[in-house]
Amino acid sequence: MRPSSILVLVAWLLQAGSTLGAERPGEGFDVTHYALALTPDIQNRTLSGREVITLRATKDRLRSLIFSGSALSIDSATLDGVPVVVETGEETLSIRLAEPLARGRAVRLELTYHGRPARGLSGSATSLYTSYFACDWMICAQETFGDKAAFSLALKVPVGIDTLSVGRRVARIRTSDGREIHRWTAPRPYSAYLFGFAVGRFARVEERVDARVRAARLVYLSDVADEGELRQRFAETGGIVRFFADKAGAPLPVAAYSQLLVEGREAQEAASYSVLGVEALPTRADEPSQNWAIAHELAHQWWGNLVTSATLKDFWLNEGVTTFMTAAWKEHRYGPAAYEAELAVARGRLEKARAAGFDKPLAWEGHRAAPSDRSS
Known part of the structure; x- marks a missing residue:
């Protein structure tokens, strides 16, 4: 998400x-x-x-x-x-x-x-x-x-x-x-x-990736990009699948995982696919500072979708674990500096949350008004 x-x-x-x-x-x-x-x-x-x-x-x-x-x-x-x-x-x-x-x-x-x-x-x-x-x-x-x-x-x-x-x-x-x-x-x-x-009416690209015994089919779809752009924008997906499967000790939980590329800044997981906006993805697939959305939504296939918090008060687990796994993948892919940079972004969001009055316990059942600033 x-x-x-x-x-x-x-x-x-x-x-x-x-x-x-x-x-x-x-x-x-x-x-x-x-x-x-x-x-x-x-x-x-x-x-x-x-x-x-x-x-x-x-x-x-x-x-x-x-x-x-x-x-x-x-x-x-x-x-x-x-x-x-x-x-x-x-x-x-x-x-x-x-x-x-x-x-x-x-x-x-x-x-x-x-x-x-x-x-x-x-x-x-x-x-x-x-x-x-x-x-x-x-x-x-x-x-x-x-x-x-x-x-x-x-x-x-x-x-x-x-x-x-x-x-x-x-x-x-x-x-x-x-x-x-x-x-x-x-x-x-x-x-x-x-x-x-x-x-x-979607352009379509399919690839296969072997990770943790079971092979998975990766599908890229879009009505705003052609096959060449889909391959370029989702070039890192196979490597991310292998990394998460290794760290989770379990293969990708679905036999086929799709990514739908749309306009805007969408970044939302579903049970076996994700919706990703063009503006949420980097222009270059190997840009560490921008390359988070594919990894974050893919991580939810294990943490959030397969293993799910039982109630709303524990929902932070869905996002907290995937935020960490995105940083861990960045360290694997780009080095320690990328890991620290990703955590710095997370700390910045925390400060914005505090400024908006969201400095509450992680597991909390009280009421909080919606923030007026939706920016990241």
């Missing part, structure tokens, strides 16, 4: 959590599977879809299912085939149950919806991609990091449009209306904030 966005993100989540009282999104149930079928509209930046959530009650007499709120309009909702009423608020989406659920009871919640997400969906004239706020474009609980669930996604797109999502594409089906359905499935359960997708 882009360092300049971390404090803003955590502040937002803490502010949201502090206003929900006893009814917090994700409380009292455990989601085992999210299955989505979405039709994104690139030009209008909207989507419509159907979502099936399989979940299990974790407390007795569960009377409501609370998810994170969004700007989506709910068209229909059923629980085990029976219609239910959905109440939407500024921070939550609530489903009141006619009869309480007993602990351990598994149910199937099915929803259809449409709309323009307020956050979490960006793009260009020829593409759409998601970034962090998954529960703005799907129904989920954003801050329940410890509740990992299986994920599958079917994207309906015009013929000729490429897609990217979590895991691997398992099917590509032509439809009677002249479009295609691309089916994706995740290799393991993940926290909801790591779900995502991208659609567009």
Whole structure:
């Protein structure tokens, strides 16, 4: 995740959590599977879809299912085939149950919806991609990091449009209306904030890297760069994979890892890929002072995605470890001076956080207002 966005993100989540009282999104149930079928509209930046959530009650007499709120309009909702009423608020989406659920009871919640997400969906004239706020474009609980669930996604797109999502594409089906359905499935359960997708007409480069027994496929995609630029900008990726696999004592946790190059300064990890902005990458791949984003987001595949903090108060672990591993890779690649320089940048961010009133304990459940300065 882009360092300049971390404090803003955590502040937002803490502010949201502090206003929900006893009814917090994700409380009292455990989601085992999210299955989505979405039709994104690139030009209008909207989507419509159907979502099936399989979940299990974790407390007795569960009377409501609370998810994170969004700007989506709910068209229909059923629980085990029976219609239910959905109440939407500024921070939550609530489903009141006619009869309480007993602990351990598994149910199937099915929803259809449409709309323009307020956050979490960006793009260009020829593409759409998601970034962090998954529960703005799907129904989920954003801050329940410890509740990992299986994920599958079917994207309906015009013929000729490429897609990217979590895991691997398992099917590509032509439809009677002249479009295609691309089916994706995740290799393991993940926290909801790591779900995502991208659609567009992308240049594509593939490479393979051997690291820690298992070979991995590296995929570079973009609608703002050609194949030559993709190879140049992501030339360091294979070496970074080998370094992290060696230090983690485990291979890259996914068989294929993709990097989507877009405009701007995006730097955001998803469960098996990352979104990176042109302005977040150095002009030259071997520039130590600028070369951090690829390593930082790639490190999350081990630290943050595979091993995840259970709650929001421990979220600093996701970013703290990856910040250190980025500095460690820089020392390996460029020498001790690059390591010290990277830590100096981190200390500078800490000073900015203190100046903005964020000098709080790392594991802290209080409320903090969002900072006015979002610069890194």
